[in-house]
Amino acid sequence: MDPVRNEALVAWMEEHGHSSNSLAEAVNTALERLTGRPGGHDGSSVRSWKSGRVRWPNSATRKALETVSGLPATALGFVPRGRAQSAPAPEQEDDMKRRTLVGGIAAAAAAAAAAPGPAPRRIGMSDVDRLQHRFAEIIASDHRHGGQLGIEQRAAALADEALNLQNSGSATQRVRNSLYACAASFRSSAMWAAIDGRRYDDAKAHMREAQALAEMSGDQAIKFRIWSHAGAMYRHMGRPADALAANDVARNLHITRRDPLFASLGLARQAAIHGAAQDRNATRRAYDQAQDAMERADAEAHRPVWLLAFYDQAELDSLALSAHLALGNYPTAEFHAHRCLANLRPHMVRSRAITTTRLAHAQLAQGDAEAATATAMKVPATAATHHARVSRMLQEFGAALRATAPGSAPAHTWTEHTASWRTSA
Template sequence: MDTQKSAILKALLREFGYTHRSLATEVNRVSGRFFGRPGAATDRDVRRWVSGAVRWPTGRYLLPLAEIFDRPPEAMGFVPRGRSSRLPVPPPRDADREEEPVKRRTFLLDVASTAATVALALGLDETPVSGRLTLADVQRISGVIGRLQAHFNAIGGGALLEVATAYIHRLRDAVDGCTYGPNVEKALHSAISDLYSSAGWAAHDGGYGELARLHHAAALQSAILAGDKRGQARAWSNLAMQARVEGRHREALQINRAALDSRQARQDPRIAALLHSRLAIGHARSGDSPAAARSVLAAEAAYDRFDTAAPPPPWLRFLDAAEISGLSAIAHRAMGRLPDAEIATAQALQLLPSNMHRNRAYYGVQLAELQIAQGELTRGTATVAAIDTSALSSRRIGDRLATIHHTLTA
């Protein structure tokens, strides 16, 4: 691990209150629960993980670490070594040795099962990592990435982070192991940029902010290598969003303005609508309500210029009238205009397609929060009861929903 990545594991130890010795003890205990006998990790092993001397621990320790810190290996700063760097599935255990079910572990295993199903359905292993790549190969790769993005819109990012990360490694193997011409090289880097952006959103949806930022930065780098202006605009937009989520509002505004000044934003009303919507939220959270209102109007004006006859790229299919309403609701809420935010959120829910389960749950949670904030507890309770999270894998949405339940019961 480099200095930045090794710092992640150090920070996790501090956040969870572990010393090197106590973490080794906990890893051995969890390893015993997973594999039937305790592990043999020592404080020396932990020091080697923290220092980066061991870039990818053995699966016997990696799976317990993922359980303890509730995040995938890359989000702990570990660096995969290749095809062998897959998070293992623990072997089955006798029923009489099963402990009390732990909600977090159950969630992790459900995510792993969903991820395996999606990976199999997408045929990720069919992408060649040797031989000669053609434009037809890259088109198939782009199709896989587009379908992965469609899965995100349907179920959320929590189950797809592992899938996206594994596919990133496979495409990196293809970059190093295949031969191709300059046009294929650019197309391949453009596809990798799209995949990094999708992985960044999956990490964001799973609550892994540091990993999300790294993926969005990698998306920008790949888009630059490809000379892909659309990919660059997408990456800048995501970096602005991530900065805003982390409370760096001025930086988010600067990034957003720079992205809006790009030729791609001026030529593509879909990208312009997305950027203006996010700029509105940035202005609102910075306390500039007039600028936020102007950006909301600019987003709506850009939406009116959409060419509905031309299909959008897969990553922008989510940006429809429902999403424009939902994003404007976030801006209204940040400006303190709760009734306007509630109306816009309700409109988003009415306009959302039935297959957008993730966004429907997201805006359902947002509507309940707005109703509760206005003292309408009965309506908020009814809204929460209507939210369907049965097929959803989104830690961010789950955490917000848990907070609502706590508020209502309190």
């Protein structure tokens, strides 16, 4: 008999913006959380589920699918083996035993609830609002300082606090989903702080945790943030193929079709990745599409605080600056740097330091050592000495300055300037 397509799974994947590869990744992450070992599924595994070739995955995979979707396997269209037989299959017997056990636990819980005693705490949206306020504080701290271990640790601790709240009382499903979204948001901020501080192993650990939490929340916006951060992480690590793959997961989520601003951010980061991969045509095309999507976005639409706090024309120019600097298009890079700096909001302290440093590189590459040195000297000492990305870029600037203009007045000025950082540290 020909396999019957699993329309329920296909519909769920479309509703939640999953490709075969992204669902396989989410299931593998859930399997690792459940079993301690990473799963081995890929896109072909999911296609087998969708086509009906595999009608009843193994128990661990089913549990992972249920964790990811929040639905029982049967609601996802999977059919237990031997369902038509009169006698229940062993796996069905196990399910019956589990239901009996769960029913017994529920009855005991109901009896306990009827007995006199303190009422259980009710977790509500006010608890979620409190966590979201703390999240806004993390976002603000990141834009001021960026990359600091303290920000990473605070964000990770708040993710744990959101998860602990799940177990501290009763709540509606809406509240529980919101708590998972909060936990995923904090983990994604811990991930970004680790990326910004070049602590990539820590960033990957936060990423895996954030991805699992985001799946349990069902929140498309936070899924986008996590996968978009993953693309940026791999770009900074010099792995453009992985960066494109991760960023594609973000760009293929339904939210990018509903809101052009999300589409614009995905395309802008795609342009930066193409620049790192030395693909000039793709860089130009992605940037033009990002600019067009930004101009189509409704400025009054409701959006998450993390997106509103940083993504605007200045950030689009910042990503274009990164792309053209990597491509060696130094005059174009300088143009985007000046436009970014002119539009940066005051709270974007970290972004201003990064953009100023990149501008100095673009000027030096065009042979203007004096202007480049003057630009680099505008970077605050705190960013130059305490922000890992800025520190590294300034070290590279100094090396390039000494190589292109050895013994010059700008080189001497830069040496004296950096010496003052060491004495003040």
